[in-house]
Amino acid sequence: MKIKAALDRIPGGMMVVPLLIAAVINTFAPDLLRIGNFTEALFVNGSSTLIALFLLCTGAQINVKSFGVSVGKGATLLVTKWVVGAAFGLIAYAFAxxxxxxxxxxxxxxxxxxxxxxxGLFVALVGQYGSKEDRAAYSLLALNDGPFLTMVALSIFGAMGFVDGMFSFVSFISVLLPILVGMVLGNLDEDMRKFLDKGSSMLIPFFAFSLGMGIDFGAIVEGGLSGIILGLLTVFVTGTAGYFVFKAMKWNPIVGAAEGSTAGNAVATPAAIAAANASFAAFTDIATVQVAASVVTTAILLPIYVGFLVKRMEKKGYSFEREAETEV
Structure with a gap:
């Protein structure tokens, strides 16, 4: 039975198929794999650990001489995502x-x-279609986790003042550290670099499944059409913006497009901001379910959109096998 060959024929198959299977299980039989011990630890709660190990393996492939390229790509992704998202937020306030x-x-x-x-979605997509330096760009993207950048946008709009303590530098370092450990190991020992290289692609379907166990299709229903619209805007506006920015920079455009998603932890952002400023409390409930719907919508749609872009680029002669194997 050619399972791997079948997954390889599906755009982003190594990531999207396990993720969707897990999401179906979590929606209709959420307790099926929540039986404790090793089963639950791997298939339900393992995403953070598996992604951390993936980042360590990826970090081992980074040559310190070219790490600046990864930082530049990460900063470009971060700024593009924030500028586009903040701009649409301003439009939403202006025309509300x-x-x-x-x-x-x-x-x-x-x-x-x-x-x-x-x-996790970014790492999975870039792990399949990007180079090792593209994967390392994730280290800087930790800055857009949580409510920090949302609050920065709100403060710029004059909607609220900047609130200290909403962003933890320790949290940023905690994301960066596995990559740094991998970098040290890989640069100290070439054999260790080759050994850890095997882990990068192997881990993708496992942490994708675990991510899927955090997705409930019911969130789309609860968030309604508006939440789906928000997911569509996130994929096609921020993802497309990232695609063209990276294309203009002569980098792999798929890496830019891979940022067109909403993280699960964004669901907690409205409540966090309302706790800091009570004037937002009235919109906490509706904002929470809409963001949740966007999380599910983008998790499903972004891999499909990326697959479409990949096919389009391949028709023009772009080789992702060469890109993914590029040493840095």
């Missing part, structure tokens, strides 16, 4: 109706969803 909503969307939900990206 008497009920405070724009196209049925809470402006705070627009900013939270469009400025925050799913790191």
């Amino acid at each position: 109706g008497e009920n405070g909503l724009w196209l049925g969307l809470a402006p705070i939900a627009v900013i939270a969803a469009m400025t925050n990206s799913n790191g």
Whole structure:
């Protein structure tokens, strides 16, 4: 039975198929794999650990002489994602109706969803279509986790003042450290670099499945059409913006497009901001379900969109096998 060959024929198959299978299980039989011990640890709660190990293996492939390229790519992704998301948030505030909503969307939900990206999804897509230095760009993307950049946007709009303590530098370092450990090991020992290289692609379907166990298709229903619209905007606006920015920089455009998602932790952003400023409390509930719907919508749609872009580029002669194997 050619399981791997079948997955390879599907755009992003090594990531999207396990993720969707897990999402179906989590939606209709959420307790099926939540039986404790090794089963639950691997298939339900393992995403953070597996992604951390993936980052360590990836970090081992980075030559310190070219690490600056990865930082530049990460900064470009971060700025592009934030600027586009904040701009749409401003539009939402400017054209909101008497009920405070724009196209049925809470402006705070627009900013939270469009400025925050799913790191696991990014790592999976870039792990399949990007180079080792592209994967290392993730280290800088930790800055868009949580409410920090949403609050920066709100403060710029004059909607609220900057609130200290909402961003933890330790959290940023905690994402960066596995990559740094891998870099040290790989640069000290070439054999260790080759050994850890084997782990990068092997881990993708396993942490993708674990990520899927955090997705409930019911969130789309609860968030309604407005939440789906928010997911569509996130994929096609922020993802496309990243694609063209990277293309203009002569980098792999798929890496830019891979940022077009909403992270699961963005669901908590509206409540966190309301806790810091009570004036947003009235929109907390609707914003939360809309962001949740965007999380699910982008998790499903972004790999499909990336697959479409990959096919389009391959028709023009672009080789992703060469890109993914590029040494840095």
